[in-house]
Amino acid sequence: GMIGDGKFMKSFVMRVDGRLVVVKVYMKSSEEDIILKQAQIMLYRLFENISPTRFPSLMPYQMWIRSSSGNNNKKSMMTPIYLIRQYLSSNLYDRVLTRPFLLEIEKFWLLYQLMNCLCICHANNVVHGDVKPENVLVTQWNFVVLTDFAPYKPTFIPDDDPSDFQYFFDSSDRRSCYVAPERFKPSSAISKSDKNDKSISNGGNGPELQTGMDVFSLGCIMAEVYLDCKSPLLDLPGMLQYLYSNGEINPAQKLDEYSSSAKSILMRVDRTTLREGVGHMTQKDPNNRFS
Numbered sequence: 001g002m003i004g005d006g007k008f009m010k011s012f013v014m015r016v017d018g019r020l021v022v023v024k025v026y027m028k029s030s031e032e033d034i035i036l037k038q039a040q041i042m043l044y045r046l047f048e049n050i051s052p053t054r055f056p057s058l059m060p061y062q063m064w065i066r067s068s069s070g071n072n073n074k075k076s077m078m079t080p081i082y083l084i085r086q087y088l089s090s091n092l093y094d095r096v097l098t099r100p101f102l103l104e105i106e107k108f109w110l111l112y113q114l115m116n117c118l119c120i121c122h123a124n125n126v127v128h129g130d131v132k133p134e135n136v137l138v139t140q141w142n143f144v145v146l147t148d149f150a151p152y153k154p155t156f157i158p159d160d161d162p163s164d165f166q167y168f169f170d171s172s173d174r175r176s177c178y179v180a181p182e183r184f185k186p187s188s189a190i191s192k193s194d195k196n197d198k199s200i201s202n203g204g205n206g207p208e209l210q211t212g213m214d215v216f217s218l219g220c221i222m223a224e225v226y227l228d229c230k231s232p233l234l235d236l237p238g239m240l241q242y243l244y245s246n247g248e249i250n251p252a253q254k255l256d257e258y259s260s261s262a263k264s265i266l267m268r269v270d271r272t273t274l275r276e277g278v279g280h281m282t283q284k285d286p287n288n289r290f291s
Contacts, residue, residue: 006171008153013087020087024061027078036081039152040064043083046149049124057117059137059147061085085147092144092221093133093172096229104226106142111222113144118214121146122291127209129153130169131217132178133224155209159184159243165236176224176232177239180216181284184243212286219281219289226269233282238262242284254283 004011009024028036043064050058063084092110096102102110114136121128128135130150137145157164157179169179220233233255234242241260244250252258255266256279269275281289 004171007167008171009083016084022085022087024083026081026083028081029078036066040066042151046126046151049126050121050149055120057113057143057145058120059085059145060149088137088139088145090138090140091134092136092138092225093229095138095142096133096225101228107225110136110138110142110144111225114146114221115218117144117146118218122211122214127151127211128214128217129209130178131214131221132169132176133221133229134172136221151209156183156185156190158187158190159240160187162236170236174232175235176220177234177236178217178220178232179239180213180286181239181243182210182286183213184239210286211291212289215281215289215291216286219278222274222281223266223269223278226271226274227265231265233265233278234262253285254279 002010002012003022004024009026012023012025014021014023043061047060047062050060052059052062061083063082065082065084066079090098092114095110096107118128118131126149128146128149130148130153131146135146135148137147139145153168154164157168165177165179170176223233224231238261242250242252242255242262245258250258255262266275266278269278277290283289
């Protein structure tokens with residue numbers, strides 16, 4: 001059955017050879033044939049770099065299937081593309097909100113594992129690109145598996161048009177924002193092809209994702225999980241407020257340097273070292289973030 005009704009991809013749970021798998025379906029237009037091969041190579045290399053046989057805590061897409069059941073007419077409008085991975089029933093967001101609720105030490109254990117997952121990725125020249133609680137799977141024994149790597153999503157998104165953010169990064173409709181601030185740019189600063197292209201391989205030819213972008217996302221998750229996922233550290237309006245104030249660039253470099261809901265949420269983290277760590281990881285300059 002369907003478990004995700006995102007604008008970018010639809011997600012289903014299916015049984016293959018007696019095992020449950022997640023199948024993500026993307027509808028490809030005929031105009032994307034030229035760059036489809038690049039996306040396929042990119043996902044293949046990703047699987048090679050962080051194969052689950054080497055790193056059990058990482059789960060890239062395990063198959064890439066181009067449907068052959070579509071219309072053979074080259075002018076056919078849309079063709080389904082399937083991405084497949086193993087199914088795990090709980091993600092980090094669900095686990096935090098499910099009884100028995102996590103103890104503080106269990107939260108730290110999950111966050112430690114997530115940090116280790118990103119360390120492995122970055123050591124193998126892999127940037128996740130869309131780290132958020134829904135993409136962090138949790139087993140019944142509280143082991144973390146990082147999945148749904150997104151090198152095919154655009155590196156930059158317009159800060160003056162929320163539709164791209166909602167299309168690519170808000171599949172759960174929670175309005176939470178884990179996207180690093182340097183990825184938001186005015187539409188005029190993003191090439192026309194990148195801005196208008198909502199294809200699966202849009203990110204393949206653009207500027208590379210940077211490890212600091214994942215670090216920012218991790219910082220947001222750390223605060224949210226510690227506070228029991230009652231509210232995200234940032235939503236899209238909060239991110240835009242972080243970037244701009246009264247139409248001008250916000251001079252604040254950290255979330256606690258200006259009055260905002262994000263600062264109020266951050267101040268609720270009563271562990272000083274954790275609060276300072278999150279503040280450091282979520283500062284605007286990616287070169288100054290912990291790595």
